[in-house]
Amino acid sequence: MQNQAAAVPGPPDVELGIPRDGYPALAAWIARDPDNESYIFRKFDRLSARNLLNLQSHLIGIEEKLDQFDEETRRSRDFDLKQSARRWETFARNAEDPNRPEEKKRMELVGELQVKLKEYRQSPKLGRDV
Numbered sequence: 001m002q003n004q005a006a007a008v009p010g011p012p013d014v015e016l017g018i019p020r021d022g023y024p025a026l027a028a029w030i031a032r033d034p035d036n037e038s039y040i041f042r043k044f045d046r047l048s049a050r051n052l053l054n055l056q057s058h059l060i061g062i063e064e065k066l067d068q069f070d071e072e073t074r075r076s077r078d079f080d081l082k083q084s085a086r087r088w089e090t091f092a093r094n095a096e097d098p099n100r101p102e103e104k105k106r107m108e109l110v111g112e113l114q115v116k117l118k119e120y121r122q123s124p125k126l127g128r129d130v
Contacts, residue, residue: 048123055120062113069106 030038073085084091084103094100095107 052120052123055116055123058116059120062109062116065109066113069102
């Protein structure tokens with residue numbers, strides 16, 4: 001049997017007299033079920049909820065930092081800084097300016113927000129139950 005397994009390219013197959021074992025065998029068995037009745041998988045609801053809570057906490061932190069940036073901009077007398085809050089082009093230009101490190105930090109925060117918000121909204125648990 002060992003020599004036959006080495007001579008056959010690809011995964012072992014019961015039809016060739018070579019038994020599968022472990023996950024490959026289980027996956028083959030599940031895949032053969034025409035009604036998909038054997039598609040029973042754990043949902044990890046507790047872990048999904050915990051992940052959503054962690055993402056929410058992270059987003060709240062980002063929101064607080066952005067609010068702080070907005071308040072600083074509102075109080076500022078810097079016209080160009082105020083324009084950054086109104087026009088993306090000005091914001092992008094200011095974020096590249098080495099004399100405006102606060103704008104670079106804000107841009108990095110906006111990028112982080114985009115990634116985390118997408119991750120949060122695409123969460124399967126969120127889309128289904130919340």
